[in-house]
Amino acid sequence: MVARRYLPPLFSVAPMMEWTDNHYRTLARLISKHAWLYTEMLAAETIVYQKGNLDRFLAYSPEQHPIVLQIGGNNLENLAKATELANAYHYDEINFNCGCPSPKVAGHGCFGVRLMLDPKFVGEAMSVIAANTNVPVSVKCRIGVDDHDSYNELCDFIYKVSSLSPTRHFIIHSRKALLNGISPADNRRIPPLKYEYYYALLRDFPDLKFTINGGINSVVEVNAALREGAHGVMVGRAAYNYPWQTLGHVDTAIYGQPSSGLTRRKILERYQEYGDSVLGRNGSNRPNVREVAKPLLNLFYSEPGNSLWKRKADSAFQHCTTMKSFFEETLVAIPDSVLDSPIAGVPSGHEDLFANVQGLLPPPYNVREQEAVYA
Template identity: 75%
Template sequence: MAIATRSAAWHALLPSLVPAKPRIFFLRSRPGRFLSHAHGLRPCGAASSLPPGEYLPPLFSVAPMMDWTDNHYRTLARLISRHAWLYTEMVVAETIVHQKDKLDRFLAFPAEQHPIVLQIGGSNLDNLAKATELASGYAYDEINLNCGCPSGKVAGHGCFGARLMYDPEFVGDAMSAIAANCDVPVSVKCRIGVDDRDSYEELCTFVDKVVSKSPTRHFIIHARKALLSGLSPAENRKVPPLKYEYYYALLRDFPEVHFTLNGGLTTIEQVSASIRQGAHQVMVGRAAYNNPWNMLGHVDSEIYGMPTRCSSRRQV
């Protein structure tokens, strides 16, 4: 669908899309029952409690980070915040497929870590499908495909991660295969572009193709492009300029899709401001790892309007 057509349709529908009452999101209760829960677009002010086993939507999530978001860090994060959504480190599909007798090593996690998302990586359709099927037994709450990592080991030699943005047709097929082998939502984490393929029109083509070929309705958008040669992974998190305008344009042009904003957010005040400005959801990476109390310690109260789990770092 042309961008102009989508924009026109969005503006035509705008009056009916502005809710007179708080929007309805869903609480998921293990082992998969959903309950409705009213939640506004902005962080709630009133505190309330949830029954055990129920959780709120991913207004705030901690990004998947290799060697960082392992079981130990996720245990700490969950002690601080009950409602932040947690992501695993990326697990390569081939690792899951070829280590069937050691799956617990790569996929097991304590039940207390729910809600939790498994991020997988790869560029082989059969292995992505098989890996998802094997991972389904571990009851993750969502399966995410990495289309954003710019490292040479992943996007270079491995030919996946951010390199997949060159082939939206394949990503659509991959997401269809992943979705067919699990019974939870599926999502894509990507950049706004890669190398010289960095126009907003090309980003729309990527999203459009994935949505049209699969049930994917959630994209995590790192609001920087990736440069696959000449920059290290660390430089790729800092050097390419942030273009939040791309993210907010996606909200306008794809009203049927949920988008999480990622990149450059380092304080809870910035997270709250982004949600007030209309961001569906926000993901924070290294700031939630380097300063877990300063970031995660305020998520439940300021983003979700719920009681904080611990009153101090000493208690944690």
């Protein structure tokens, strides 16, 4: 297969369970041509034990490139098989989840962020994944777990994983995870952000690539991180909750590409074609109009007619069987001036989000000591 070439992952959309599915990624790609997209996390076992229906979990349209498959698990054999099975779908990178704090994953599942406590296994897992694919591999992790949250412990994890495997790219969620039963939502809010850990990793591991994640909610803040030296920035819920305001500026404000003049009407015309082509594809009327339209519900955030649009959508979900009929019934709520206006100026954000970070960096990591420990 001919290797594809894309602009670097300066901006990526985080993998989010039940959010970054095929429908959302289709919408995201219609808005931004260059953002890197991630799948939801797929457990290796989900891939391995499918009964002839891999397409349901792994298939996507070619337009979604560049796209990264995120997998999770703690069984080396299943990780190897899952990676091998995914090869036929030509993802651009395979990412291993070492950051999910959900009790179903890190608790009973004993993978996700809990794997940060076992860097030797993660190194072995990444070696197995890399041996079964010909695309780059990466790890997404937190900066720590519970009371294992010192900068040196984070460096130990990075050092050992990169020493034991070909992993050269780490996505760092700049909060630690708490595994004492708090919800995933609280794990995105309660542990404090420590961006200084991320920037210290850039200093102490100059041969590796790091993407920063956590608490970054606008392209203004993305550019602030990049100006401070970040290799790439991953945005999560802001890219889902405000897709037009966030993704609509990525190509121009982050990648310096000329404006395409894209409007929401044009996006919805193309999304209608996609939606009507996939409705009922999985049998038993799934996916249905509600599922396909779900990513669209924030497209008119803060615009005139948004509240009425959502009320009409709730009503239309009860009886519409095509995206065409859904749009005919709901878009009357949105003024033509909103539907036909190209993306406006970049919305405000915290331009000084990283202003003091260099003064907060922890002392340098002593790699020589670690070389002796892991020899």
